[in-house]
Amino acid sequence: MQDTVVRVNDVSIQFRLYKENVDSLKEYLIKKFKQKLTYDEFWALRNINFEIKRGESVALIGKNGSGKSTLLKIIAGVLKPTKGVVQTYGTIAPMIELGAGFDMDLTARENVYLNGSILGYSKSELRKQEENILEFSELYDFFDVPIKNFSSGMIARLGFAIATIYTPDILIVDEILSVGDYNFQQKCHKRIQEMLSKGTTLLFVSHSIEQVKEICDRAILLSHGEMLADGKTEEVSEIYSSM
Template identity: 70%
Template sequence: MENPIVEVNNVSMMFRLYRENVDSLKEFLIKKVKRQITYEEFWALSDISFQVNKGESVALIGRNGCGKSTLLKTIAGVLKPTKGSVHINGTVAPMIELGAGFDMDLTARENVFLNGAILGYPKEMLEENMPAIEEFSELHQFMDVPIKNFSSGMLARLGFAVATIYTPDILIVDEILSVGDYRFQEKCHARIHEMLEQGTTLLFVSHSIDQVKKVCNRAILLNQGHMLFDGGVKEAWNRYDSL
């Protein structure tokens, strides 16, 4: 039997919410040494466990603040869980935050190489695929413009084009398809379907039932850091609506 491509085992994530307002790192360190810093523990995730097999397309759904993005970041390796473990058996292309992996002072072309390097793509491969990236993103005349001048939709186009120019084992998409025009969103959905047909595994966050239905065959419902349901998209969304 094939091993799961993603294994999330009893994952919990705790953040410290500090009560004091400090104006500098020096002040924070002094207060910490004097034990004048107090905080509350906030558990963003509590004992989450599930497995994803190769080729599955899984949506993470739930209200804002339920832990979806935190869970994706632990799977992508951006965050280390406080408890539990995550095992990944393959390459990951994460699209978790708009503009993540970009330098706003660099041009779009320069950011293709920067973001591509972060994703582990060789420079030669990026150079070879630059025309395809320009074509998919539809940013031909803006490739040598600093991206600090880009709209959120243009950033999404560039990030998606770079992340999907190569077919990763696991594609992680967090709400990035909610920006930009409808036609480009449909273009992204078509690219995702192509990747799924080639065996890519998808972890997808969206507040749109239409988007989830288009690309996912399974959904995991989170609420206040707890996993409430793992199964069919329709039933998961019905439970989501009843929260």
């Protein structure tokens, strides 16, 4: 069995920040063809290196703009790095952006099948788990309501319930647990602990150091796209708090 489930090797990513206001795709293409588009180069991440073992719970911490969410998206395969390589082993359940993979005009029940298929679950698997998803999300009176009418907390409940109906090899959570009421957050924490006990690897982003300390044994500190520290959560959190 592969012991290392995430390997990040010298990863950097650059974005182009265009200076002109372009109101349409046609205008963009014309300016690009005439080479009239000017931009600044912005390195969101530079030379990031680390490995994560099976069953580890690792937090990415840092101030806004440090590159945490960008790094999660690269690991999840949503973004491709400009330089470097990311290798992952096993199934990934990403919870990166609230509402990602949902159609706001569809009901919660319909989105179970849409979002579940994106995560790689078959229709028959989702049909078997539909009642469990309903029970965990506690959306009893709203399961056949279009989710455009949902609060952010209700969407988070649905997304977490779908992503965790089976135990993935790697669970990626970005700020989702900061949405919703305290009781549901504790319910999510309990399910995460259950998955960790079964060998799931957790990559977790939160601005709540208390949540990080409660859930994660290890933390990686990012600042302005660079990795400043990697170690035990308590020690790295102290460095972050002193910044």
